[in-house]
Amino acid sequence: MRPLTPKRVALVCAALLGVLFVVVVISLRLGAYPISVADIVVTLVNGALKHWDRIPPEFSLVVFGLRLPRIALGIVVGAALSTAGAGFQALLRNPLADPYVLGVSSGAALGAIISLIATPHTAGALQASAFAGAMLTITAVYFLGRRGGQLDTATLLLAGIITMSFLSAVIMFLMTTLSGRDLRGMAFWLMGDLSSPTVDLRWLFLVLIIGVGCIYTTASDLNLILTGEKEAQHLGVNVQRVKFVVYVAASLLTGLAVSVSGAIGYVGLLVPHVVRMMWGTDHRLLIPTSAIGGAILVVAADTLARTIVAPTELPVGAMTAIAGAPVFIYLMRRRMR
């Protein structure tokens, strides 16, 4: 019997952060302007120490002006979607739950688009609207996915997919009201796009930490909820409070990710599953490792998306969907067996 210890959580997270650092350096290295790994590390260290005068201006522009903000955005989006996925999976007791598959990302996207059309210049309206869209969608899917008062795995997925197609239709309808230039940008954004961080990254990280932190406070409760809500209640879990916290926080994280990057699919499905395969199902380890793993996946996928057919950029959402859809089918078939 070897129960989970804080030390083990710290060690695994540190190792994953190391992997993330390597991926970040590789991502900084790749691109149209050549820059060596040594230069990147020196630039990063000087930047961290605020020795701006020691950094050549072209390195400063490429690393801090172009590539790092995009990577930071990838980290926020990946961590947010992956943690939201892990939260939804535990809460809905459904291993196939993911913000994208459940239609929550589409709900957030619809909220964002409505805000873009109705209140294009109001600060924060886009994010608030995306969050509201995510909340409304998960509430609708939750009630649609019930059969005989119980959450049913298949019904829930169907409810999510149908909600997603309905919301996509509404999004299409709204997009016809946009002019040509906006339309192309919007279509690209809907597929997932990290190229243009428009919001102060510090705010994004703050919301990310709040969202992930809220879900992490319920980690040991989620472990019990996995064995059934009633059983968890018998063991002393305040199930209603946990559900409320996780629904709101996961919707907040989805809204955050979608409002800055569009709908990037399958991250919330892929990462928690890989993490479970490697380190088990304990949410005290699963939540932080999923967050870091999600960051790694999205940064890596985005690096591929912008280099694989350079100078053309692919939407990062297309990359994650290419990897994620087969995994989804594999998991679904394994579950049906």
Place this chain on the structure above:
Amino acid sequence: MSAPAQHGSAFGVQAYARVTSPHLRVAVEQATYAYEATDRSAPKFMLGPVTFEARQSELVAILGPNASGKSTVLKLLAGLEKPLSGRVQIDGTDVSSLDLRTRAQRIALVQQESELLFPLRVWEYVLQGRYPYGKRLRFESDEDCLFAGNALAQVSADALRDRWMDQLSGGEKQRVILARALAQHPSLLLLDEPTQHLDLGGKVELLRRLRRLADEQRYTVLVVTHELNLASEFCDRIVLLHKGKCRRVGTPGEVYERELLEEVFEAPLDVERRMGRRPRVMLREMD
């Protein structure tokens, strides 16, 4: 069999086995409950009033046909529902007034096995029983591991600790579920039809184990079951329910009367009574 010897006395007037053990653990006094009435229909189901008690180290069976209110009584005892009137107390405190964690420290409810979403090892599952003792996020202490290990030992499941839950047989799983309840270190153990998926050997073994837990570990055990003969053999006290009414409470000798059982279970039954033995229920031969 460890216990029955101490209950022996003339049938029908068996004295309670543990009059000498005065600690009253569970007291249900005139408790009633009704499932919510809708505007259009009368209440679907009325329970009560039900009155009985259970002492430390007692094994009590709640018997009755389907829809007699057994599970509702168990819910009242577990604090999942609040009685409409009357009282349900554990160690002198109303169960419904206990907060969730305190309740989980005192009362463990073993229900029919649930489906696990992700694979879990036996020891991880049993450690979940220590949840009511942890602060939020607290990682399990050595003491928690000790309790979990003891709980596994009490149900003779040491050897299973590294197995996956979904690879256990029905009987093994039942033991592990019981171990998680024991890891809660409760004073009251409630079991909802624990014998349902077990073969005859498994049923006898489970009841024997519950008897031993009551005798040796001083648990108060309440078990909802359909097994009339096993209940008679192993339990100190029987609570017989029928259509939401509490028909009789007492020792098996006091409760097992042919006319009463025939009426309650709506079947032709015979009750065999032999000196010094527990009553036994059989199907009456049809003429």
